[in-house]
Structure formats: C-alpha cells, structure tokens
Amino acid sequence: MSVGERLYSSKVPASYLGADQDFKLKMVMMSCLRVILQASPCKALWRRFQIPRSMLARPCSLYTCTYKTRNGALQPLWESVDLVPGGDRQSPINIRWRDSVYDPGLKPLTISYDPTTCLHVWNNGYSFLVEFEDSADKSVIKGGPLEHSYRLKQFHFHWGAVDAWGSEHTVDSKCYPAELHLVHWNAVKFENFEDAALEENGLAVIGVFLKLGKYHKELQKLVDILPSVKHKDMLVEFGSFNPSCLMPTCPDYWTYSGSLTTPPLSESVTWIIKKQPIEVDHDQLEQFRTLLFTSEGEKEKRMVDNFRPLQPLLNRTVRSSFPHDYVLNIQAKPKSSTSQVPP
C-alpha cells in the first residue's frame, strides 16, 4: 500500500461520510457563530471555541497542517474537526521572550541522523513531507528536555503566501516566513509512530524558523525536487539526505508541552523550538509556493498559508536552555552574551 493510499484509507467515521447535508448546515451555523464570537469582547471565548473536542485519527505521519486560508476557507482536513472546547495544551503558541524561564537543568540536544534512512518526498495535499525509515534507532535525537531517545519519522514545512507570515510559532509576536518541523517519536515507550502520536511524551518535534537572507545550498537539494511532487498524492524517491544541514549552528532552544498542529491535535508533543533561524532566499520560498493543494486534473489551488492559528499558552511555562535578561518575569542586569539578542 502506498503512502497516499494509507492516508486515504484512514478510519473516517461512517457518520461523517454520510452526513454531507448535515455537515454543510453545521458549517453555515458555525460561520454565523464565528462572526459573533470574533467581535470584541468575545475573543477569549472564540479562542476556546477553536479547540476541537473529538479527534479524527489518520494514519499519516504529518497529521496534516492546514487549518484555514487567509480568506477564511476551511481546508478539507479541518472540516471534520468539531470546533468546540477541548484541550489546554494546544500548539502553536506565541513565545514571549520575557515570560520564558531559563532552566539551567536543560541539557544540550544531541542530534544523530543517518542520511541513508531518508526515503522519499511526497505531497499529501497540505505540505510536502520528507519521510525516514524508522524501524531502528538509526536517526535519533536525545538529551535536551527528553528522557528517552526519539526516532526521526519525517520533516515538513509550514509557509505563507507572502514573506510577511508563514511560521506556526511566533516569537514576541514576530512571524517568520516559514517554519521547519522535524517530527520524532518515542520508540522506548511505544511500538509505532501512530500510537506515540496520540499519547503524552509520544512525540518530540524540533521547530526551526526560516528567515529571508542568504541562499541555502543544502535546502536547494530539496527545492530542486519539488516540481516532481507538485500535485497532491505525488511521491518521489529522495535518496540520501541529512536534515542536520537544516539546523542552525546555535544550540539554544525553548521548550514547552503542546500538541500536534493538525488533526487529531493530540497533546503528545514536547516542542523544541530553536532560537536561531536559518536563512533561505526569496526564490527558494517561492518554489515552496509553486506546490499545489490539489490533485492533477482538479482546479489548481496553491499550497500556501498551511499553518494553524496561535493557541493560548494558558497554564504552561516555556523554558529556555539559555540564560537571558528575564528570569521569572524580573528583568536582570544586562550581560554581554549574544544569546540575549532576540532572533
């Protein structure tokens, strides 16, 4: 069974498949309610309202990404999600530099990837995924906030229609044009990725911001293959590739407990967000935007804005691996370390 077939043979409840009319009526009602709730002073309630209760399991290693486009149209994946109150550890979040707490107990993150475990690139209709062979501990991360070692399953990106936005996480409300997610699962506690994705401490995702700057030579190897996966469901072999080349040189990171940013939105993720972005040039990002959400033969829809809106931090703490001016919300004396400068 191909990866694409795996995705579309997922367990969709019969009640969902046979309830098209009901569903459309529900969506009209939801749209009306959305307008009311988005009016101030109901915004806090609206944010709660966005968090889903029931979750649709899909045997896909992305639990794909797009919530809705900037023009308000829901992406197909999100249409099946009940928009009612649910979890309190959702992602992505805005990382507030001064509210993050330096934890000297956080160890450096150790990354060890075997380039030969790289399998293929495929367009699943929401992003493009680079998937890895994960039957053994060949490509793993450990250390940092993690108790166990975690195996690399796949990486993918989120990006905007323009350079002004696109990342899922933000830092002091600053958006980056794109964000890389390297998704790993806990093979000590779980038998497979699908089980791990639904349970606490099941996943560890490294987030790396992409900012506009110099041409990224290693990323170009991936960019060059994108025309081969232009349409949804296209898959192409990708030979040997080491995603460490997409990692910034600075070891500093923030970490917090959160969720998948796509259905089923399980609160199973230890997020590790790298402080330093990597640089890519405008043309490379433009190549991401030539991909399509749609299959061959369908009316073309550009793959852009495939990110979930920010979720409230609520009762969580974001820890930093690096000292900075703010410790428990109290401003300390300035130091000379470069790590104090926001990215």
Ligand SMILES: [Zn+2]
């Ligand atoms: Zn992602």
